[in-house]
Each structure stands twice: as C-alpha cells, then as structure tokens.
Amino acid sequence: NPNNAFGHYEVMTAPCIEACPAHVNVPRYIDYIKMGRTDLATGVVLRHYPLVGSCGRVCVRLCEHACRRQQLEGPVDIKNLKRFAADSLNYTVEEMFEGAAAQPNEFSPRIAVVGAGPAGLTCAYHLLLKGYKVEVYEAQRKAGGMALIGIPQYRLPKGILLEEAKVIEKLGGKFHYGHRLGKDFTIDDLFSEGFNAVFIGVGCSKGMLLGFPEDAQNIEGYSNGLNFLLKVERGVVEGECPTFSGDFVVVGGGNVAMDCSRSAVRMTDGKVHVIYRRTEKQAPADPAEIHAAKEEGIEFHFLTAQKRLVVEDGKVVGLECVKLKEGEREPNGRSKLIEIPGTEFIIPCSNVISAIGQRIDQSIFEDKDEIQFDKRGNISVTESLATSRPGVFAGGDCATG
Known part of the structure; x- marks a missing residue:
C-alpha cells in the first residue's frame, strides 16, 4: 500500500503454507497433481527438503490442521497427496538432480554436518545445491537418523528413506558412517581438518x-x-x-x-x-x-x-x-x-x-567445545541457528527439543 505511513507491506499466502514448518507451497503442488504433473508437484516440495516420500508418510501434517476446508467437509488430505506425488514418479528423487548442484571450486567453503537425520540431510542438501563442499558424519551405519531407526517399518518403509538420502551423494556430498561425535572425533578435530563451519543435527537420542x-x-x-x-x-x-x-x-x-x-x-x-x-x-x-x-x-x-x-x-x-x-x-x-x-x-x-x-545426549560434548545449552537442555541457538561457538550451528530436535 503506497499510502501506508508506517512503511511496511504485508504478504498473504495460505493457512496451510504458514502452518508448515518448512513453508512448502502446498496449493501449488496440489495444483500440479490436478494437472497430472506429479514430477512438478514433487519439485515444489524439493525446493524445501529432499525427503518427499518419507515426509508424505510420517509428517505430523500441521498444514491439514490449518486447512480452511476444515470449516466445511474436512481438511484436504495434504500429506497423502505429497506421498502420491513422490510415489507416482516410478523413480527416486535422486534422479531429478542430474547437474542440479552448483559446482564447487577451490575457494568453496567446506562444511561438516554432524548427524544424518532429517535436519542434517536437509542442511547438507541446501548447502550442496549452493555449491558448498559438504561432508556428513553419522554415528550409525546408514543415513536417516531417528527416522530410520525409531519409526516402525509399517509406518515408514526404510528403503524409501534410504533411497531419498542418496540425493546427498548425487549432489557431491560425502558420508562418513560409524563416526560418533565425542567418541571418534571432536568439534576441534573438524576445524583442524580444514572445515570452515560445522552444523550439528544430532537429534534427541536419549x-x-x-x-x-x-x-x-x-x-x-x-x-x-x-x-x-x-x-x-x-x-x-x-x-x-x-x-x-x-x-x-x-x-x-x-x-x-x-x-x-x-x-x-x-x-x-x-x-x-x-x-x-x-x-x-x-x-x-x-x-x-x-x-x-x-x-x-x-x-x-x-x-x-x-x-x-x-x-x-x-x-x-x-x-x-x-x-x-x-x-x-x-x-x-x-x-x-x-x-x-x-x-x-x-x-x-x-x-x-x-x-x-x-532429550539430547549432552555427553557427546566436552567443555572445550564451548557449546551452551538452554534451560531445557537443548543446544542454545540464535534465529540464524548459530550456537555459542563461532562457526558452529545447530538445528532440528537437538536445538528445539
């Protein structure tokens, strides 16, 4: 509004978009499904995170709780529409990323991601798309974090999650399995190896x-x-x-x-x-x-x-x-x-x-890591997910509880 004396403007989206923690454009991907373009529908979600089929099965669907159709016949089945879009491709999302990542060069920063759960995978995913060099350190022998080992098979077939995690390697990322923070390496070790920043996504494993x-x-x-x-x-x-x-x-x-x-x-x-x-x-x-x-x-x-x-x-x-x-x-x-x-x-x-x-397992950290925790025992972070130590960031359950 050019006549607005307060010098600000408002953007109106949709209740489902605002309720979604990732702010996925839900109406857009539903419209693509209506057009029969499940590839484009999946692409809309992939702008935000790589685990489309997995999320289409286990998402807590805050979008549906906010859906305006609740006031009429009932909310749109948003979660299952996402699942349908991903499953209808007949191939994994990994195949959609041929040449998608910006090519890193000798000056591209190196980022270490600790934890290959949904938070760590999503962080690595966005960094790789922007041309950063990313290596992921995971304590288990496979990627997926608590989504892999803590959700029963009848709710989330593990093959789907593991296939979607492959997109990290498709984009040029590297996994180090069987590497546990606090046992096999420390934050200091990562900086000594030349990483420019560290993202911690270790979840709440206790x-x-x-x-x-x-x-x-x-x-x-x-x-x-x-x-x-x-x-x-x-x-x-x-x-x-x-x-x-x-x-x-x-x-x-x-x-x-x-x-x-x-x-x-x-x-x-x-x-x-x-x-x-x-x-x-x-x-x-x-x-x-x-x-x-x-x-x-x-x-x-x-x-x-x-x-x-x-x-x-x-x-x-x-x-x-x-x-x-x-x-x-x-x-x-x-x-x-x-x-x-x-x-x-x-x-x-x-x-x-x-x-x-x-709760987070705080034993994986040492005093010299200089990581502070909030009153609930989670890693204390700013709005930009920065921790108390410069160059170290944290997100996902270990920061939110």
Missing part, C-alpha cells in the same frame, strides 16, 4: 524413564520408548522380530507412544494399554494414530498417571496408576491436574514402556 526409584536399576521389562523401538528395529533388520509374552503398559500420549504400543500389539500375546495424563483431545499424537491404535485393540486410559512400578524378583509385574481430574487453568493455558483420592489401581503387566519424551 529416552527418558518415569522418575521411579527403579530407574537406576536393571529391571526386566522396564525401558524407555526409544530403546524399545531400537530393539524392534534391530530385530526386523536382522530378520528375527522380537516376541514378547504378557501385557504391556505404554506411558505417554505422543507419536512415540503410539509407535511403541502399535509395535507391541504386533509382537506380544498379551494386551496393550496406554496411559496418558491428559485428555484424548490434548494428546500430542496424530489423532489418526490414536484411532488406528484403538482399532488394533489397544486400551487407552486418559486422565491417568503412573504412581509406582510393581516389581517382583527384578521383573515388572504391574504399574500402579491413579485417575486425575482437571482443575483451574494455569498461566500456560493448560488445566492443573489433580489426583482423585481413592482411585489408585494396578494394571498387571510384564512390560512398562516410558514414552514421555527424549
């Missing part, structure tokens, strides 16, 4: 237990959600999926809790329960995941909290729980949770899985 006295003990049948999913993944990869006997109780209301419970129900001869402190509507898990879990026979206990781990002879035999009610609203907008006296009950079980969140 699962949390429930805060019981038994947390420090080796109790059979008691583990955190990440360790459980890693055990399942390892078994599937090796061709011997683990089997369990007895009932499970999974504590938590997020997608990791859904992954644990829906994996457990496929592998145990018993029943699977999920307990969550708040209501079903407040659960952070994708509602579609909760619906699928219920259809698979998993029993949910909402407004329920864990009280005590019941242990006999070093083995889990149950979990004592208590019912909760909502009280006054707190400053954060959520209601205070109050235990209801006399409602304690025990769920007999052989396995208790804590899926209440993950």
Whole structure:
C-alpha cells in the first residue's frame, strides 16, 4: 500500500503454507497433481527438503490442521497427496538432480554436518545445491537418523528413506558412517581438518524413564520408548522380530507412544494399554494414530498417571496408576491436574514402556567445545541457528527439543 505511513507491506499466502514448518507451497503442488504433473508437484516440495516420500508418510501434517476446508467437509488430505506425488514418479528423487548442484571450486567453503537425520540431510542438501563442499558424519551405519531407526517399518518403509538420502551423494556430498561425535572425533578435530563451519543435527537420542526409584536399576521389562523401538528395529533388520509374552503398559500420549504400543500389539500375546495424563483431545499424537491404535485393540486410559512400578524378583509385574481430574487453568493455558483420592489401581503387566519424551545426549560434548545449552537442555541457538561457538550451528530436535 503506497499510502501506508508506517512503511511496511504485508504478504498473504495460505493457512496451510504458514502452518508448515518448512513453508512448502502446498496449493501449488496440489495444483500440479490436478494437472497430472506429479514430477512438478514433487519439485515444489524439493525446493524445501529432499525427503518427499518419507515426509508424505510420517509428517505430523500441521498444514491439514490449518486447512480452511476444515470449516466445511474436512481438511484436504495434504500429506497423502505429497506421498502420491513422490510415489507416482516410478523413480527416486535422486534422479531429478542430474547437474542440479552448483559446482564447487577451490575457494568453496567446506562444511561438516554432524548427524544424518532429517535436519542434517536437509542442511547438507541446501548447502550442496549452493555449491558448498559438504561432508556428513553419522554415528550409525546408514543415513536417516531417528527416522530410520525409531519409526516402525509399517509406518515408514526404510528403503524409501534410504533411497531419498542418496540425493546427498548425487549432489557431491560425502558420508562418513560409524563416526560418533565425542567418541571418534571432536568439534576441534573438524576445524583442524580444514572445515570452515560445522552444523550439528544430532537429534534427541536419549529416552527418558518415569522418575521411579527403579530407574537406576536393571529391571526386566522396564525401558524407555526409544530403546524399545531400537530393539524392534534391530530385530526386523536382522530378520528375527522380537516376541514378547504378557501385557504391556505404554506411558505417554505422543507419536512415540503410539509407535511403541502399535509395535507391541504386533509382537506380544498379551494386551496393550496406554496411559496418558491428559485428555484424548490434548494428546500430542496424530489423532489418526490414536484411532488406528484403538482399532488394533489397544486400551487407552486418559486422565491417568503412573504412581509406582510393581516389581517382583527384578521383573515388572504391574504399574500402579491413579485417575486425575482437571482443575483451574494455569498461566500456560493448560488445566492443573489433580489426583482423585481413592482411585489408585494396578494394571498387571510384564512390560512398562516410558514414552514421555527424549532429550539430547549432552555427553557427546566436552567443555572445550564451548557449546551452551538452554534451560531445557537443548543446544542454545540464535534465529540464524548459530550456537555459542563461532562457526558452529545447530538445528532440528537437538536445538528445539
């Protein structure tokens, strides 16, 4: 507006674009699908990140929650349209990048990316397209990070993720597998080797237990959600999926809790329960995941909290729980949770899985790395993802939690 006395202007996009963390132009790629050009639709998403087919399967679809069609018949099925676009190509996105990267020269900066999860891969992807020299250091033997080893096969076939990660090598990037920060190399080592900057995308690889006295003990049948999913993944990869006997109780209301419970129900001869402190509507898990879990026979206990781990002879035999009610609203907008006296009950079980969140493994850093953490234990970064150490940047779960 030329008559605007404040000297600013506004740009209007769409609710789905604004809700998307990557700000993907959702209407544009849907229009290309309508035209039958799934290659162009996939190209729209590739402007933002390389994992199109993977994201089309496991994205938390914030765009759909913001979709204006919710006020009518229901939101557009944006996530599955993205999946359709990628799957309809009949080839991997790797093949779309012949000659796409700017060619580096002797003066091009060298960047080290630590962690080959979605954050590290996306960082390497954009740098390579701009002509930087990029090398990715990954502790595991394959790329993909927690998306590879922490999401069950039924939700994300690993072949798709691994194929999409190949685009990094297609663009001229180099992987160093089996290299763990803090064990095999340090940040100082990377700068000594001539890298001009470092991006840290190590994720949140440390699962949390429930805060019981038994947390420090080796109790059979008691583990955190990440360790459980890693055990399942390892078994599937090796061709011997683990089997369990007895009932499970999974504590938590997020997608990791859904992954644990829906994996457990496929592998145990018993029943699977999920307990969550708040209501079903407040659960952070994708509602579609909760619906699928219920259809698979998993029993949910909402407004329920864990009280005590019941242990006999070093083995889990149950979990004592208590019912909760909502009280006054707190400053954060959520209601205070109050235990209801006399409602304690025990769920007999052989396995208790804590899926209440993950945190960054700070042991991979040393004091001399000069990396500061925020009050939640995540790497402290600026808006430009710069850490407290010059030349070192961080992004993804290790910075956001």
